[in-house]
Amino acid sequence: MNIGIKAIEYYLPQKILSNSDLAEAFPGWTEEKIFNKTGIVNRHVANDEEYVSDLAYCAAKKLFENHSIEPKDIDFVILFTQSPDYNVPTTACILQDRLEIPKSAGAFDINLGCSAFIYGLAVAKSLINTNIAKNILLITSETYSKYIDPKEKSVVTIFGDGAAATLISCNEVSQIKEFDLGTDGSGAEQLIVPSSGIRSKGTGKVTQDDNLYMNGPEIFNFTIDVVPKSIDNVLKKNNLTFNDIDFFVFHQANGYMLNHLRKKCNIPEDKFFINMIDTGNTVSSTIPIALCLAEKEGRIKRGDTILLVGFGVGLSWGSTIIVW
Incomplete structure (x- = not known):
């Protein structure tokens, strides 16, 4: 049997920051110019009451519902984020409870950004290889918008918020x-x-x-x-x-x-x-x-x-x- 990705789902916040909005905020920058520089038209951004755990929860629920996955079958939760709900406690622990994953499951956060998914696959594969876990819920979730100065066009034009939930386990076809x-x-x-x-x-x-x-x-x-x-x-x-x-x-x-x-x-x-x-x-x-x-x-x-x-x-x- 291989260790691989069995399913992925993602969630984006409902609030949208468009190139039209940005062009209005930055005179001299047109919608076309922003798109040509970034390849982006719309970014989804979390609202004031929406945090990393909320986005992560929605992505995980979508994964469970669309792929007939039972929370009771998850035995490890790994959350990659650089904008956690709290520095203390770990946001993955909050998600374990909110998603009704068994208390016997391990859970931790890892602070890593753009390369996080690759590192997440490496950690998940290692945990399965060493018989520590069998079905790992790997979540990446970020609300960088809460760090961004809306007047700083070099970053506000690029970053959006979102979360993805991935199930990693042994299977016959997919492989890491x-x-x-x-x-x-x-x-x-x-x-x-x-x-x-x-x-x-x-x-x-x-x-x-x-x-x-x-x-x-x-x-x-x-x-x-x-x-x-x-x-x-x-x-x-x-x-x-x-x-x-x-x-x-x-x-x-x-x-x-x-x-x-x-x-x-x-x-x-x-x-x-x-x-x-x-x-x-x-x-x-x-x-x-x-x-x-x-x-x-x-x-x-x-x-x-x-x-x-x-x-x-x-x-x-x-x-x-x-x-x-």
Whole structure:
């Protein structure tokens, strides 16, 4: 039996921030210009009473209902988020109770963003391989909008909120293969919310340090450097060649970066996925959402070999190959 992805579902908040809204807020930026730079038309953003656990709950309930999954069968919950409901307690524990998952299930949060889904697959596979768990609910959920200054167009035009829920277990067809994972913490300050933890508690007043900061050029240079190398590494680790891959799904960072990466890596357009028009960059959830959309569009099918790459905040990256 293989360890693989059995099902994925995602949830997006109802509130929408459109290019029309942004063009009105930023004179000189047209809807067309925003789309050409980002590949995005609409972003879903959480409302004031909506938090990571709410989005995660909705994604998990959708997974359970659409795939006839019983909460009692889940024996581990892993939540990846960088905007948890609380720093204490762990949001995964709140979800275990809210989703009526047995108290015998393990649950924890992991703080990781753009590469989170790849790391999540690695952790889930390891837990199953070591007989710690059999059916793992992997959730990625993010509300970056709560960190964003609405006047900062470099980030407000890119990021959207959302959650995805993935069931990982043993099965006959789908498979999670070997990984290439990496970290460069020297770039931590290139994508950061300075006052988001104990180190900078602040005065209680909202300051610039409460907002998300992104050094776009540095993130771009980092990505262009590490992604091609990670692809080469993960192919070697799996004893596969470029031609063995049926489809490529990268972290949906922004349209410009993805198109540049596709060309740099010599990936044919028909094997490469870009669709963030109505989601924006949902950070940890972009890859599972992209997999759902790619299947819906008929671009991937059962048994396809797919190369996944996540990259960004940390700085961190990860690649793996799955059989769908």
